[in-house]
Amino acid sequence: MSDIQLVEAPPGVEGAGFFATSLDKVIGLARSNSLWPLPFATSCCGIEFMATMASHYDLSRFGAERLSFSPRQADLLMVMGTISKKMGPVLRQVYLQMAEPRWVMAVGACASSGGIFDTYSVLQGIDEVIPVDVYVPGCPPRPEAIIDGFIGIQKLVQTESLRRRNAPEYQKLLASYGIQ
Amino acid sequence: MGKITNEELLKKISEKFGGQITVVGEPYGLLTIETGREQIIDILAFLKNDAVLQFIYLTDLTAIHYPGLEKSIGVIYHLHSLVNNVRVRIKVFMPEGDFHIPTATVVWEGANWMERETYDFFGVIFDGHPDLRRILNVDDMTVFPMRKEFPLEDPNRVDKKDYFFGR
Numbered sequence: 001m002s003d004i005q006l007v008e009a010p011p012g013v014e015g016a017g018f019f020a021t022s023l024d025k026v027i028g029l030a031r032s033n034s035l036w037p038l039p040f041a042t043s044c045c046g047i048e049f050m051a052t053m054a055s056h057y058d059l060s061r062f063g064a065e066r067l068s069f070s071p072r073q074a075d076l077l078m079v080m081g082t083i084s085k086k087m088g089p090v091l092r093q094v095y096l097q098m099a100e101p102r103w104v105m106a107v108g109a110c111a112s113s114g115g116i117f118d119t120y121s122v123l124q125g126i127d128e129v130i131p132v133d134v135y136v137p138g139c140p141p142r143p144e145a146i147i148d149g150f151i152g153i154q155k156l157v158q159t160e161s162l163r164r165r166n167a168p169e170y171q172k173l174l175a176s177y178g179i180q
Numbered sequence: 181m182g183k184i185t186n187e188e189l190l191k192k193i194s195e196k197f198g199g200q201i202t203v204v205g206e207p208y209g210l211l212t213i214e215t216g217r218e219q220i221i222d223i224l225a226f227l228k229n230d231a232v233l234q235f236i237y238l239t240d241l242t243a244i245h246y247p248g249l250e251k252s253i254g255v256i257y258h259l260h261s262l263v264n265n266v267r268v269r270i271k272v273f274m275p276e277g278d279f280h281i282p283t284a285t286v287v288w289e290g291a292n293w294m295e296r297e298t299y300d301f302f303g304v305i306f307d308g309h310p311d312l313r314r315i316l317n318v319d320d321m322t323v324f325p326m327r328k329e330f331p332l333e334d335p336n337r338v339d340k341k342d343y344f345f346g347r
Contacts, residue, residue, distance in 0.1 A: 085317075085318050086316075086317070086318050113337075113338075113339050114334065114337060118332075118333045118334060118337050118340065119332055119333065119334060120317075120321075120323070120325045120330070120331075120332065120333075120334055121316075121317060121325070122334065124334050124336045124337045124338070128336060
């Protein structure tokens with residue numbers, strides 16, 4: 001008997017030979033279990049991410065084993081490490097190259113707030129240049145914390161309406177960063 | 181120990197630049213002299229090209245800021261004679277509001293990036309430098325961050341505000 005568990009079907013109407021639910025939920029289910037992360041690792045949080053990807057913690061259990069090193073194919077930008085002010089425009093460029101829908105995770109204290117680097121040369125959190133969906137605290141965070149943040153992203157993806165990216169508040173958010 | 185003692189080295193420099201240098205001291209055996217910007221390039225070229233001394237290696241070129249002093253910013257050269265295994269440190273201090281010094285790239289090409297870095301962090305203008313622009317910091321930075329009048333901390337930092345800690 002296999003112990004492989006399948007994802008539970010979303011709530012819907014089930015009958016003989018048919019199952020009806022809304023398109024949002026099906027697409028959210030599919031997307032959330034096949035996120036392609038783009039690791040933007042600059043320092044020690046990136047080392048923790050390596051542990052997260054390796055067999056012991058195994059992020060592929062969540063459908064994210066396919067890392068995309070091209071931003072054009074990635075769904076999730078995982079920023080792990082200190083981002084200096086000089087790298088800010090590069091990070092922003094990477095974000096702009098990602099196709100919608102796209103999510104961003106700030107892993108660790110430096111990416112979230114600048115961390116211990118309260119100094120003239122370091123970006124005080126990547127949310128100065130791009131919008132962030134999930135912040136993972138820690139210096140560096142344990143792989144469990146990164147997985148917890150990833151599950152947070154999955155929940156966002158599952159519950160997000162298909163039209164959210166056209167919503168005025170989302171457009172307003174992007175406009176506040178000067179995007180589009 | 182080097183093949184040349186500090187006394188011999190100082191004697192050779194004094195023979196040529198007698199009244200133009202002052203000896204600061206010999207901390208940890210490193211001969212340290214101070215001079216003015218008018219003759220600094222001549223001294224560097226002499227130390228490099230002299231047949232005996234052969235200070236062919238510019239170890240470091242940086243600056244230091246003493247706010248409050250009349251001559252507040254100094255440029256510091258560290259030279260190394262690989263042949264004689266001896267080092268020397270030369271300091272040149274400049275008065276407030278006039279941080280100009282001739283470039284050392286005419287003696288060592290390698291001074292190029294060091295002078296760009298010194299300009300980037302201290303705002304020292306190296307006259308005659310081929311490409312004097314910022315090297316490490318963002319191009320649109322308006323301050324010279326290693327000068328003491330500029331705060332180290334980033335003003336955009338929000339999570340250290342006093343009201344988060346009940347202050």
